[in-house]
Amino acid sequence: xxxxxxxxxxxxxxxxxxxxxxxxxxxxxxxxxxxxxxxxxxxxxxxxxxxxxxxxxxxxxxxxxxxxxxxxxxxxxxxxxxxxxxxxxxxxxxxxxxxxxxxxxxxxxxxxxxxxxxxxxxxxxxxxxxxxxxxxxxxxxxxxxxxxxxxxxxxxxxxxxxxxxxxxxxxxxxxxxxxxxxxxxxxxxxxxxxxxxxxxxxxxxxxxxxxxxxxxxxxxxxxxxxxxxxxxxxxxxxxxxxxxxxxxxxxxxxxxxxxxxxxxxxxxxxxxxxxxxxxxxxxxxxxxx
Amino acid sequence: xxxxxxxxxxxxxxxxxxxxxxxxxxxxxxxxxxxxxxxxxxxxxxxxxxxxxxxxxxxxxxxxxxxxxxxxxxxxxxxxxxxxxxxxxxxxxxxxxxxxxxxxxxxxxxxxxxxxxxxxxxxxxxxxxxxxxxxxxxxxxxxxxxxxxxxxxxxxxxxxxxxxxxxxxxxxxxxxxxxxxxxxxxxxxxxxxxxxxxxxxxxxxxxxxxxxxxxxxxxxxxxxxxxxxxxxxxxxxxxxxxxxxxx
Numbered sequence: 001x002x003x004x005x006x007x008x009x010x011x012x013x014x015x016x017x018x019x020x021x022x023x024x025x026x027x028x029x030x031x032x033x034x035x036x037x038x039x040x041x042x043x044x045x046x047x048x049x050x051x052x053x054x055x056x057x058x059x060x061x062x063x064x065x066x067x068x069x070x071x072x073x074x075x076x077x078x079x080x081x082x083x084x085x086x087x088x089x090x091x092x093x094x095x096x097x098x099x100x101x102x103x104x105x106x107x108x109x110x111x112x113x114x115x116x117x118x119x120x121x122x123x124x125x126x127x128x129x130x131x132x133x134x135x136x137x138x139x140x141x142x143x144x145x146x147x148x149x150x151x152x153x154x155x156x157x158x159x160x161x162x163x164x165x166x167x168x169x170x171x172x173x174x175x176x177x178x179x180x181x182x183x184x185x186x187x188x189x190x191x192x193x194x195x196x197x198x199x200x201x202x203x204x205x206x207x208x209x210x211x212x213x214x215x216x217x218x219x220x221x222x223x224x225x226x227x228x229x230x231x232x233x234x235x236x237x238x239x240x241x242x243x244x245x246x247x248x249x250x251x252x253x254x255x256x257x258x259x260x261x262x263x264x265x266x267x268x269x270x271x272x273x274x275x276x277x278x279x280x281x282x283x284x285x286x287x288x289x
Numbered sequence: 290x291x292x293x294x295x296x297x298x299x300x301x302x303x304x305x306x307x308x309x310x311x312x313x314x315x316x317x318x319x320x321x322x323x324x325x326x327x328x329x330x331x332x333x334x335x336x337x338x339x340x341x342x343x344x345x346x347x348x349x350x351x352x353x354x355x356x357x358x359x360x361x362x363x364x365x366x367x368x369x370x371x372x373x374x375x376x377x378x379x380x381x382x383x384x385x386x387x388x389x390x391x392x393x394x395x396x397x398x399x400x401x402x403x404x405x406x407x408x409x410x411x412x413x414x415x416x417x418x419x420x421x422x423x424x425x426x427x428x429x430x431x432x433x434x435x436x437x438x439x440x441x442x443x444x445x446x447x448x449x450x451x452x453x454x455x456x457x458x459x460x461x462x463x464x465x466x467x468x469x470x471x472x473x474x475x476x477x478x479x480x481x482x483x484x485x486x487x488x489x490x491x492x493x494x495x496x497x498x499x500x501x502x503x504x505x506x507x508x509x510x511x512x513x514x515x516x517x518x519x520x521x522x523x524x525x526x527x528x529x530x531x532x533x534x535x536x
Contacts, residue, residue, distance in 0.1 A: 014403035021392070097386030098365040099378070100404050175312040223487075283366040287303065 001272070004279055008101045018108035023115060034119060039121070041075050048194055058195060059244035062138050068124055069237050070193040070230045073151075076117035077159060078184050082110035084163040085170045085177045088159065092289035098155045102282040103275070106167040110159055118152075128237075144236040151232055158225050158267040161274030168278050171288050187226070197222065198243055202250050219259050225270070228263030231255070292375060293456050293487040294338040299370035301331040301356055301511075304446050330356040330471065332511040333370070340376070340455070342374055343478065343488045345502035345519060347495070347526055352508040354491040354532035358382060358458050376455025376487070379405060384462050385441040394425055397433055397434055401448045416452055422477070423447035444464050450477055457481065459490040463497070474500050477493075 027033030042063060048071075049064045060066050084106040088095065091105055125141065133140040170176040201218050209217075222228050235255040243250040305326045323425045331353045338344055346354045360372060361367045361504040362380045380386070392506065399418055402412030420429050424441040426437070442465045450457060463474050478488055478501055492498050498505060498519060505522035514529075515522045 010406050014400075014406075017400055019404050025391075041524055093385075093405070094387060095364075097382045098380060098404050100406075153304070154359065173311055173313045173316065175314055179313055286364050 001276065001279070004101070004103075004275070008103060008107075011101055011104055015108055015111065018104065019115065019233065020113045022108060026112070026116070028195050034081060037116070038120060038123060038213045041071060046073055048108035052194055057246045058199075059242075059247075060196070061241040062132050062136065062238075065128060065132050065138075066234065066238060066241070067194065068127070068195075069234050070191075072117060072124060073155060073230060073233050074157065074188065074191065074193050074226075075120075076113055079116075080110045080113040080159045081162060081166055081180060081184065082177070083113060084167045085180050088167050088285055089289060095286045095289050098289075102285055103164065105277060106163045106278075107160065109167075110156065110163055113158060114152075117208050121148075134192075142237065142239060147232070147236040151229055151236070154225070154264050154267045155229050157271040158229070161267075161270035161272070164274035164278035168281050168285075170286050171195050171281075191224075191226050191230055193230060196234070196243055196250075196252075198250050199245065200255055201253065219256070222256060222259040223262050223266065225263045225267050228260050232260050291340055291371070292337055293340045293342070294336075294375075294489070295371075296334055296336045296361075296508045297371050299331055299334045299357075299360060299367045299372060301328070301353075301360060301365065302368045303328045303330055314397040331512050332361070334508075334511070334513055335370075336506060336513065336516060338487060338489065340487050340501045340506055341378060341482065343482045343502045344490070345498035345505045346489065346491045346508060347493070347498060347505055347523065348508035348514075349530075352394060353506055353511040355382070355460055357508065358460050358489065358491055360387070362458055365491050371521070374456065377405075377453075378458065379449045379452055379454030380458045381449040381462055382458065382460045383444050384438055384465060385445060386442060387431070388433050388445060393432055394423075394429040394436070395420075397444065398448055405452055405454075407452060412452075415453070419447045422451055422473075438465050439467060439470070443470060446474055450481060454486070456487045456489070459489045461493065463490075463492070464494055471497075495527070499523060 026037060045064060045068050048067055052058050053060075053063050053068075087105045087109045088102075094105075095102070129140055132138040166176065166180060167236075200221060204214050204217050204221075207214065222231065232255055240252045240254065245253050305328055306324075311382050334353075336358065344358060358380075359382060360367050362378060362382060363374075364380075364382070365386060374494040379504065388397050388403055389400060395416075398416055398498070399409070399412050402407075402415070420426065423429075423446075424438075427442060428440065432442070433444070436447060442462055444509060445461070446459075446466075447483075457478075463471055466474065475497060478490075482488060482501075490502075504517065504518045505515075505526075506513060507522050507526050517524055
């Protein structure tokens with residue numbers, strides 16, 4: 001694996017060029033293009049805010065920020081996987097005609113989405129400071145924001161691992177992208193994005209099992225890396241706020257660093273496993289695409 | 290002279306599925322395996338090519354010439370045997386191989402340089418020579434999708450040869466160029482050869498093979514039928530083709 005990574009590093013200029021080209025196409029060479037690309041997630045966030053706050057009556061201070069902080073990492077996850085599922089097919093001519101480390105292609109899809117995610121985070125912090133803090137007098141930027149690079153790095157590991165598997169499968173099974181789209185759709189509702197993880201904890205609380213199991217079950221739930229990461233983004237970037245569902249208070253839980261560490265190990269394992277899976281198949285791509 | 294390319298017992302088998310059963314749905318729903326046809330594209334090919342040699346690979350369609358080049362280029366992996374390549378490779382396996390239609394000619398120079406593993410400053414230094422050789426002056430900043438086949442050849446060949454590789458692999462593309470550019474390519478290949486570099490090219494243009502190559506490898510149904518001095522190999526290839534026509 002080390003030899004593979006060393007070979008990959010020699011091709012970092014190629015990786016850079018692919019990422020730059022991706023972003024140029026995406027933003028159509030303009031700053032306005034970047035804001036245009038934010039329109040879709042912002043409309044989604046506005047819609048969900050209205051539905052959850054007023055229809056479902058989940059009462060959380062500054063819900064729009066609360067949602068955005070989870071939704072942006074989710075979009076990064078979703079778009080990187082969807083883009084990379086196509087990337088080997090799109091570049092079939094390159095694969096069939098020239099040598100280069102094949103992982104450059106899925107990595108370029110991850111990195112261009114990472115750049116997009118980081119730019120979107122800048123917009124998020126601007127929103128936090130100028131709207132939530134200065135106008136609504138809510139909290140500004142917290143000291144725990146220092147965790148952000150760690151969380152982004154962990155998410156990148158997870159995405160790289162999954163991306164390696166998905167992009168590879170799509171070469172052998174052409175309907176991978178459809179199955180993936182359905183899977184991501186389901187995951188969007190199962191991951192605590194629109195609602196806090198605490199609601200899941202309080203639901204588990206109503207089950208008729210011994211109290212010890214309830215804690216264990218919730219820890220297992222938080223070992224799912226996306227659940228853990230979304231929960232951690234939220235709890236490090238925003239202050240603990242009172243949660244109320246239809247006037248009933250729900251206990252707000254602090255960030256569980258222990259299970260986050262567990263989820264981090266899983267992210268690393270997914271990255272190593274996914275890369276090994278990809279490497280074992282990458283020289284057949286040229287014959288199959 | 291040291292060895293540039295060493296092939297020993299290289300065999301390549303393709304498993305070609307008869308039906309295109311490549312979906313998760315089909316894999317889940319059908320229990321039988323799709324029938325697979327085995328195609329032996331290369332059968333125990335061995336050859337040693339020294340630095341400074343120019344080798345023409347000849348043979349009928351489907352004899353494994355392109356597969357051999359792709360295996361040397363590391364685009365395909367051999368089923369068995371070993372391939373050893375000493376030196377930096379530059380390949381032109383197809384017209385417009387590696388040329389991205391949406392990028393301009395100039396951007397493609399940088400993109401292809403990166404594919405060959407060159408750094409930005411290295412490519413920048415070679416940029417002018419590439420553009421000059423390609424004669425694409427007025428069109429270099431136009432998107433490659435607007436190029437004709439001849440222009441694609443000129444851009445691709447210029448990038449391949451002006452990036453100073455130790456070994457150049459070219460698959461039957463020069464024939465697309467006009468007479469003047471073909472002459473220029475072959476002249477440049479001769480210079481390249483005289484500088485001690487290695488070239489392996491697939492061609493059906495036997496006149497060009499005679500004048501450019503010093504050695505020819507004749508592939509027949511994946512096997513090496515003859516390997517040696519260019520004129521004698523071509524003569525026996527022509528004799529065999531003629532006798533096949535009579536029967």
